Amino acid sequence: MHTRLALDRIACNGHGICALMAPSCITLDRWGYPIIISEEIDENTLREAKRATKACPARALTLS
Amino acid sequence: MSTGVGQAATFAGADSSSEVSELSLLRNGQAYLWDLQAHRELYGLLPDLSADEIVDRVRSAGLTGRGGAGFPAHLKIAAARARGRHAVVVANGSESEPASLKDKALMLHRPFLIIEGAWLAAKAVSASKIYFYIHDYRHVHASLQRALSQLRQQDVSIEIAIAPNGYVSGESSAAVNFLNNQIALPTFSRPIDTGVNGAPTVVFNVETLAQMASIARIGSAAFRSLGTPNSPGSRLLTLSGGVFSPGTVVELLHPSPTMEVLEAAGGATAEPLAYLIGGYGGRFVPPFELLGAEENGSLGCGLVGVVPEGACGLNEAQRLFGFLASQSAKQCGPCQFGLPALQAKLPAALGTRPSRRAERSVIRLIREIAGRGGCSHPDAATAMLNSAIATFSEEVHLHRNRKCSAKGPQPVFKV
Ligand code: SF4
Ligand code: SF4
Numbered sequence: 001m002h003t004r005l006a007l008d009r010i011a012c013n014g015h016g017i018c019a020l021m022a023p024s025c026i027t028l029d030r031w032g033y034p035i036i037i038s039e040e041i042d043e044n045t046l047r048e049a050k051r052a053t054k055a056c057p058a059r060a061l062t063l064s
Numbered sequence: 065m066s067t068g069v070g071q072a073a074t075f076a077g078a079d080s081s082s083e084v085s086e087l088s089l090l091r092n093g094q095a096y097l098w099d100l101q102a103h104r105e106l107y108g109l110l111p112d113l114s115a116d117e118i119v120d121r122v123r124s125a126g127l128t129g130r131g132g133a134g135f136p137a138h139l140k141i142a143a144a145r146a147r148g149r150h151a152v153v154v155a156n157g158s159e160s161e162p163a164s165l166k167d168k169a170l171m172l173h174r175p176f177l178i179i180e181g182a183w184l185a186a187k188a189v190s191a192s193k194i195y196f197y198i199h200d201y202r203h204v205h206a207s208l209q210r211a212l213s214q215l216r217q218q219d220v221s222i223e224i225a226i227a228p229n230g231y232v233s234g235e236s237s238a239a240v241n242f243l244n245n246q247i248a249l250p251t252f253s254r255p256i257d258t259g260v261n262g263a264p265t266v267v268f269n270v271e272t273l274a275q276m277a278s279i280a281r282i283g284s285a286a287f288r289s290l291g292t293p294n295s296p297g298s299r300l301l302t303l304s305g306g307v308f309s310p311g312t313v314v315e316l317l318h319p320s321p322t323m324e325v326l327e328a329a330g331g332a333t334a335e336p337l338a339y340l341i342g343g344y345g346g347r348f349v350p351p352f353e354l355l356g357a358e359e360n361g362s363l364g365c366g367l368v369g370v371v372p373e374g375a376c377g378l379n380e381a382q383r384l385f386g387f388l389a390s391q392s393a394k395q396c397g398p399c400q401f402g403l404p405a406l407q408a409k410l411p412a413a414l415g416t417r418p419s420r421r422a423e424r425s426v427i428r429l430i431r432e433i434a435g436r437g438g439c440s441h442p443d444a445a446t447a448m449l450n451s452a453i454a455t456f457s458e459e460v461h462l463h464r465n466r467k468c469s470a471k472g473p474q475p476v477f478k479v
Contacts, residue, residue, distance in 0.1 A: 008252040009396040010438035029432055031405075033397030 003041040004064055005049050007034060012060035022052035087286050089177070089271075089278050089298050090315050096173050098207065100214040103176040110180045111280055118188040119145070122276060125284035126296040131156060131234075131269030132342065132365045137276070140266050143256050144189040147264040151189035154243070154260065155182045157198040157208075157270040158227055160234035161343035162387070163477060164367045166300035167270050169313040171204045174274060175211035179222070181273025184280055186220050189266055194222045197239045197267075199229055231345075231391030232441050236267035249393045250439035271300055271366075290317050295361025302365075303329035305340060305476045306372030319358035325368075332370045338377055338455050340369035340477065344384045345444030347451035348377060369477060376470035378414045378459050380477055381452030385410065387479035388445040399442040402433035406446075414453075416463050 005025060014032045025045050026034045041049045041063065053061040085091055097103045113121070123138035144151040155178060159167035171178060182194045196208055205224065212222055225243055227233050233248035240255045242248040259265020275297055279287045288296045303312045308330025316325055326332055339354045340346060342364020348371065349357060357363055371377050389403035406429040412422035426449075434446045453460065459469060 008438070009398070009436065010250065010252050012397070014397045029398065029402075029436075031397050031401040033401075033436075035436070 003046060003049070004039050005036055005041050005053075006039070006062045006064065007036055008060045008062070009033075011058045012056075013058050015057055017055050017057065018052040018061060021055045022048035025049050026052060087282050087290060088315055088317060089274060089300070090174065097176060098210055100176060100211075103174075107177070107277075107281060110183075110277060113184070113187075113280055115188050115190065118184050118276075118280070121279050121284050122188070125279045125287040127272065127275055127279060127287070128295070128361060129269055130271035130275065130299060130366065132161075134361055134364075137268065137272055140256075140268070141185070141188045144264045144266050147256070149264055151191045152260040152263045152265045153182055153186045153189065153191045153194045154236070154239050154255070154265060154267040155194060155196045155270050155273055156234065156236065156239055156267050157196060157204070158234040158239065159199070159365070160229070160231050161345070161365050161367060162231075162479060163304040163310075163369065164302045164343055164365045165311050166302045166313045166366050168201060168204050170271055170274060170300060171198070172207045175207045176215055177274040177277045178270045179208075179211055179215055180277035180280075181270075181275070182222070182268075183217055183220060184276045185266065185268055185273060189264075191266075192220055193260070194220055195243055195260065196222065196224045197227060197242070198224065199233075200226050230393070231388070232393045232439060235439050235441075237439070239267055240265055249395060250441075252438055292319060292359045292361075294359060299361075299363065300366050301325065301363070302367050303370075304367055305369030306333045306336065306375065307331065307370050308333060316358065319355055321355050323354065326370070332372060334372035334374055336370045337373050337375065338371040340371060340380075340384075341367065343367045344477065344479070345388055345441070345448055347448055348381065348455040349451065350455055371476055374469065374471035375476045376459060376468050377452055377456035378463065379468075379470055380475065381449055381456070382407075382410045382414060383475060383479055384477060385445060385449050388441070388448070392441065393439075396436070396438045396442075398433050398436035399438075402429065402436075403442060403445060405429060406433060406449075414460070414463065416466050416468050418460075418463050
């Protein structure tokens with residue numbers, strides 16, 4: 001079972017909280033918008049990815 | 065003939081040999097068909113096909129979308145049928161590419177054909193609702209209304225929705241967003257999943273629909289006798305840029321190495337240095353690649369623009385990029401902030417006193433922006449720029465030596 005981290009770029013408004021919550025999955029570009037390092041989430045990154053998904057105020061992140 | 069849409073659009077006559085024009089979309093080049101009787105005289109009645117027959121014909125014809133993405137039409141229909149619910153059909157005539165006129169011309173000259181195609185699509189996906197999604201061009205609107213008042217179908221209702229202008233408003237999710245919320249901006253959800261009123265929605269370009277009506281009449285084999293194996297059927301082109309009559313719409317029946325299709329617009333004003341194909345968010349190609357693009361159908365919305373000798377392709381690309389940057393819907397950071405940041409670097413990188421540093425930051429910015437929008441707008445804008453840098457490599461060298469081929473101030477492509 002693969003888990004994927006998806007970003008709705010239209011909903012995202014660049015709060016950048018996700019990168020703090022999941023530094024191994026997400027970094028920010030020069031304008032403060034997330035760059036997903038790898039969409040594939042494994043057991044090592046799942047906790048972080050879940051945390052970021054929960055914390056995003058715009059609900060722009062989804063795990064599926 | 066004027067379309068009343070700012071620029072003259074002329075339908076140039078298709079191939080004059082009658083055998084071929086029997087199968088073509090326009091049949092005879094010139095006539096406006098505003099009257100149902102005239103339409104039926106030219107095309108005959110629309111055969112009464114079942115939903116399965118429609119799907120079969122569209123599939124075996126190999127019809128692809130004529131709005132830009134070139135997606136196989138039968139796959140779109142199949143996806144809607146697989147949802148097992150009543151779908152909605154959107155006939156997209158919003159044609160937001162500034163220089164493209166073929167959809168407007170088609171809606172003016174052949175409104176009945178498009179309506180018939182929309183019926184066929186509706187029958188195939190069991191839709192009872194069709195929306196025409198267009199911009200506010202008075203004559204186009206009037207032409208569709210006049211045709212709709214003459215041609216009705218009992219179990220399908222058709223409505224015309226007029227969207228505000230804007231480059232990205234023609235995107236299919238923007239069309240659905242407008243029909244649902246009056247906001248003509250792209251969304252994250254796909255029309256086929258969550259479309260108009262939540263129903264699975266298929267958005268077809270108006271030429272794609274007209275081609276369906278043509279296929280219903282002539283059959284898929286005859287349709288395939290036009291075009292190429294990789295790009296079956298004829299297609300409408302808008303000829304633009306360095307031709308004597310920019311804005312001419314012509315039906316391309318068979319790609320030809322001699323580019324006689326340009327003759328429809330009076331020919332090129334000077335030896336073509338390159339072509340801009342597929343719109344302002346399309347790509348520049350050297351002359352020898354145009355035939356290949358026609359043969360494999362990678363013509364996007366069908367815009368073919370000549371960059372004539374005496375023009376500077378890099379100047380053109382910069383201006384087009386500036387236009388595209390201004391058309392960001394400002395919903396996604398990399399598009400909203402990235403495109404203007406990149407635009408600001410272009411003069412220092414591609415002008416006549418280029419610095420290596422600016423060139424490097426342009427390359428870096430392109431990499432940072434591409435693929436990171438909610439829709440494909442930033443990808444298209446950066447791909448256009450990349451194609452210009454590749455196609456006009458000689459001009460890049462000239463600029464590095466502080467020279468430029470631009471002979472006059474006159475821009476080739478207007479924004
Ligand atoms: S927390 Fe949410 S809104 Fe903020 S940058 Fe990350 S994805 Fe975007
Ligand atoms: S990528 Fe640009 S044009 Fe597309 S939805 Fe985002 S902001 Fe709008």
